[in-house]
Amino acid sequence: MVDRWYNIAADLPGVLAPPKDPDEGESRIALLTRILPSALIDQEFTAERWVPIPEEVRGVYRRVGRPTPLLRAEGFERALGTKVHIYYKYEGVLPVGSHKLNTAVAQAYYAKADGAVEVATETGAGQWGMAVSLAAALFGLKATVFMTRSSYNSKRQRLVFMRAYGATVYPSPSEVTETGRRHFRPDHPGSLGIAISEAVEYVLSGERRRYLPGSVLEFVLLHQTVIGLEAMGQLPEEPDYAVACVGGGSNFGGFTYPMLGAKLRGEGFGKTKFLAVESAAAPKLTRGEYRYDFPDATGILPLIKMYTLGHDYVPPPVHAAGLRYHGAAPSLSLLKRLGHVEAVAYGQEEVMEAALLFARSEGFLPAPESAHAVKAVADLARKLPPGSVVVFNMSGHGLLDVDSYEKALSWDKLYKQG
Amino acid sequence: MVDRWYNIAADLPGVLAPPKDPDEGESRIALLTRILPSALIDQEFTAERWVPIPEEVRGVYRRVGRPTPLLRAEGFERALGTKVHIYYKYEGVLPVGSHKLNTAVAQAYYAKADGAVEVATETGAGQWGMAVSLAAALFGLKATVFMTRSSYNSKRQRLVFMRAYGATVYPSPSEVTETGRRHFRPDHPGSLGIAISEAVEYVLSGERRRYLPGSVLEFVLLHQTVIGLEAMGQLPEEPDYAVACVGGGSNFGGFTYPMLGAKLRGEGFGKTKFLAVESAAAPKLTRGEYRYDFPDATGILPLIKMYTLGHDYVPPPVHAAGLRYHGAAPSLSLLKRLGHVEAVAYGQEEVMEAALLFARSEGFLPAPESAHAVKAVADLARKLPPGSVVVFNMSGHGLLDVDSYEKALSWDKLYKQG
Numbered sequence: 001m002v003d004r005w006y007n008i009a010a011d012l013p014g015v016l017a018p019p020k021d022p023d024e025g026e027s028r029i030a031l032l033t034r035i036l037p038s039a040l041i042d043q044e045f046t047a048e049r050w051v052p053i054p055e056e057v058r059g060v061y062r063r064v065g066r067p068t069p070l071l072r073a074e075g076f077e078r079a080l081g082t083k084v085h086i087y088y089k090y091e092g093v094l095p096v097g098s099h100k101l102n103t104a105v106a107q108a109y110y111a112k113a114d115g116a117v118e119v120a121t122e123t124g125a126g127q128w129g130m131a132v133s134l135a136a137a138l139f140g141l142k143a144t145v146f147m148t149r150s151s152y153n154s155k156r157q158r159l160v161f162m163r164a165y166g167a168t169v170y171p172s173p174s175e176v177t178e179t180g181r182r183h184f185r186p187d188h189p190g191s192l193g194i195a196i197s198e199a200v201e202y203v204l205s206g207e208r209r210r211y212l213p214g215s216v217l218e219f220v221l222l223h224q225t226v227i228g229l230e231a232m233g234q235l236p237e238e239p240d241y242a243v244a245c246v247g248g249g250s251n252f253g254g255f256t257y258p259m260l261g262a263k264l265r266g267e268g269f270g271k272t273k274f275l276a277v278e279s280a281a282a283p284k285l286t287r288g289e290y291r292y293d294f295p296d297a298t299g300i301l302p303l304i305k306m307y308t309l310g311h312d313y314v315p316p317p318v319h320a321a322g323l324r325y326h327g328a329a330p331s332l333s334l335l336k337r338l339g340h341v342e343a344v345a346y347g348q349e350e351v352m353e354a355a356l357l358f359a360r361s362e363g364f365l366p367a368p369e370s371a372h373a374v375k376a377v378a379d380l381a382r383k384l385p386p387g388s389v390v391v392f393n394m395s396g397h398g399l400l401d402v403d404s405y406e407k408a409l410s411w412d413k414l415y416k417q418g
Numbered sequence: 419m420v421d422r423w424y425n426i427a428a429d430l431p432g433v434l435a436p437p438k439d440p441d442e443g444e445s446r447i448a449l450l451t452r453i454l455p456s457a458l459i460d461q462e463f464t465a466e467r468w469v470p471i472p473e474e475v476r477g478v479y480r481r482v483g484r485p486t487p488l489l490r491a492e493g494f495e496r497a498l499g500t501k502v503h504i505y506y507k508y509e510g511v512l513p514v515g516s517h518k519l520n521t522a523v524a525q526a527y528y529a530k531a532d533g534a535v536e537v538a539t540e541t542g543a544g545q546w547g548m549a550v551s552l553a554a555a556l557f558g559l560k561a562t563v564f565m566t567r568s569s570y571n572s573k574r575q576r577l578v579f580m581r582a583y584g585a586t587v588y589p590s591p592s593e594v595t596e597t598g599r600r601h602f603r604p605d606h607p608g609s610l611g612i613a614i615s616e617a618v619e620y621v622l623s624g625e626r627r628r629y630l631p632g633s634v635l636e637f638v639l640l641h642q643t644v645i646g647l648e649a650m651g652q653l654p655e656e657p658d659y660a661v662a663c664v665g666g667g668s669n670f671g672g673f674t675y676p677m678l679g680a681k682l683r684g685e686g687f688g689k690t691k692f693l694a695v696e697s698a699a700a701p702k703l704t705r706g707e708y709r710y711d712f713p714d715a716t717g718i719l720p721l722i723k724m725y726t727l728g729h730d731y732v733p734p735p736v737h738a739a740g741l742r743y744h745g746a747a748p749s750l751s752l753l754k755r756l757g758h759v760e761a762v763a764y765g766q767e768e769v770m771e772a773a774l775l776f777a778r779s780e781g782f783l784p785a786p787e788s789a790h791a792v793k794a795v796a797d798l799a800r801k802l803p804p805g806s807v808v809v810f811n812m813s814g815h816g817l818l819d820v821d822s823y824e825k826a827l828s829w830d831k832l833y834k835q836g
Contacts, residue, residue, distance in 0.1 A: 093483070163833040
């Protein structure tokens with residue numbers, strides 16, 4: 001059982017540009033210190049290579065099924081007709097069905113340590129909202145979740161889960177905040193930008209509340225390194241490629257940074273390449289600009305230097321809602337900039353077809369987000385020499401995404417002919 | 419990794435009454451030999467204590483996440499306010515979300531070894547159908563599933579999964595078999611009895627087809643002992659109680675028999691008691707008769723000696739569809755008869771409330787079936803002395819059963835007040 005997280009800031013080959021305030025308006029950096037648990041502010045800026053995982057957090061990690069398995073996908077190899085060895089880390093065993101819980105548990109713990117009694121956040125498809133709702137329940141905190149109204153109406157199961165865990169869930173725009181009331185109409189589909197603003201306003205308007213972010217910030221990636229650290233201890237052979245999908249970067253960073261850091265320090269993984277897989281609907285790493293931009297659509301958080309499509313970019317509505325994000329975490333953006341990380345983007349249909357081939361040959365249906373990594377692995381497996389080794393992170397399962405597969409694929413692609 | 423299954427027939431303290439034919443009509447025992455993979459007939463009647471798990475089956479067990487975790491439910495202990503130690507084996511990590519896959523994989527393997535190209539079965543809520551569909555896909559077999567029409571219309575996600583795995587699924591009664599056509603009307607809800615008859619008829623009407631049963635038969639329990647054998651190696655302390663729910667008995671037998679067998683042989687687990695938890699909707703162990711009866715509603719299979727509510731008993735429509743069965747496997751019935759197994763029955767609402775308390779304190783939402791074991795454990799934990807140890811089998815998760823929880827519970831019970 002891993003007892004510390006890995007912080008890649010200690011090993012970066014260049015300087016990580018710090019967050020900064022825009023030229024006008026109130027200080028966003030000062031705002032951060034008012035809404036985030038204080039330990040997370042420290043973690044955001046620390047250069048320490050290793051950060052101890054508090055015993056209470058490790059206890060929860062154990063109870064929710066950590067360490068998660070690392071499996072060999074021999075059936076998928078056969079289905080692809082490849083001699084490449086394919087391994088995957090499987091985060092779908094966690095009760096919320098995705099890696100999001102790893103950081104939600106840590107953040108809820110630090111919020112409680114600050115004396116908070118309530119945490120608040122935004123959620124799109126509901127994965128992050130489920131993770132925060134459960135983490136809050138496990139630490140005896142109240143949770144309030146602003147869920148984009150279109151998801152609130154369509155992702156009923158995750159909504160039920162959040163409430164069953166004890167969370168209060170508002171469709172966003174809501175009538176609970178100023179921001180919400182400004183945008184409110186019963187048929188407004190909502191956006192993550194509005195929902196973030198609502199959650200932050202909600203935190204600022206009450207006592208002993210903290211805001212919990214689901215990705216992009218460096219401490220989120222830090223907490224997720226439990227995935228990669230476990231994987232390093234489980235892998236029977238050194239990979240030629242380590243692959244993960246990218247929304248804001250927490251799944252990718254959490255899985256690859258421990259290996260990538262070892263490579264940067266010259267302590268192994270010398271031959272390993274790192275491949276970030278994004279959605280063609282939000283291709284920041286392959287088609288974005290490297291510059292300062294807001295991480296949120298409405299510009300209430302500090303500017304960070306990253307690959308971005310612009311904070312007002314609205315990705316087309318793909319089923320991999322977790323990848324519909326305009327930017328990538330600063331450390332990931334820097335590593336891409338410096339050539340230590342490769343990137344590729346795929347379209348929705350090819351990705352979901354690859355995921356179905358995986359499900360038929362291994363059993364697990366990948367979440368639409370994780371399906372992007374599966375597609376990239378399938379392409380690598382077809383072109384790498386026999387005996388090559390590829391490992392990827394299956395960040396979540398698709399058990400609550402069956403409707404998405406039904407909607408995205410035609411009958412003949414969804415249902416294999418016997 | 420376990421390399422053999424445990425057969426309790428070798429250690430039973432009494433004689434297991436063999437299956438027999440009814441006084442009239444064609445031989446049902448002869449029928450079994452025509453529809454089942456031949457190795458399974460052997461396994462049904464063997465007295466060997468240990469049956470080797472074929473390497474191909476073990477390979478699939480590894481790929482789908484075996485060994486599954488054994489976890490300590492410390493959060494649930496705190497929520498109950500008990501000093502009893504509660505452990506649980508968690509079968510929900512398997513890709514179909516329940517233990518059903520353990521035997522489906524073995525049965526598909528033996529069907530293929532017989533030269534079969536296709537397997538067929540019936541399914542109610544869809545767990546067994548999903549398991550057979552995946553197992554068939556993994557061994558390159560065609561699968562045909564007869565799904566009760568009411569479930570076909572209401573359990574859409576499991577239907578999509580079965581088809582995505584490559585199975586052909588007919589709503590039953592169907593127009594594909596004589597039996598189906600006899601009962602067919604578009605609004606007929608179907609029954610497991612009719613669906614079994616359809617699957618058997620379908621197998622008999624074609625070449626190189628085999629029928630795969632989901633529970634009750636002794637070889638099904640045998641395959642499921644992989645659960646209990648793993649648990650014995652994972653448990654840090656000997657339990658006072660081992661608990662599992664009972665539909666036909668495969669989850670209960672699979673989990674408890676390895677421990678119970680050791681107890682019968684005087685090789686440990688001397689203090690362990692074994693508690694079978696059934697649904698008040700189908701209380702065969704607590705209120706049934708011990709006698710010969712048909713395992714299927716229409717009487718096409720051989721008579722077996724068991725606790726039964728009568729093969730024509732129609733349980734009320736509870737959400738734990740997997741427990742809506744009129745009888746219990748012969749070995750389990752005998753062990754109950756001889757006092758080696760205790761039994762208790764619970765109603766649906768109290769069970770689902772206990773499951774929600776579990777989800778709020780551990781994260782995992784139990785399947786409605788497994789929720790019965792959770793309720794029994796909660797009651798044990800409240801009455802046993804501090805330091806007692808209880809272990810149960812969480813046979814599956816409830817991620818695809820969210821609708822059932824919504825329908826079964828009122829808002830205030832489903833959603834904890836903050």
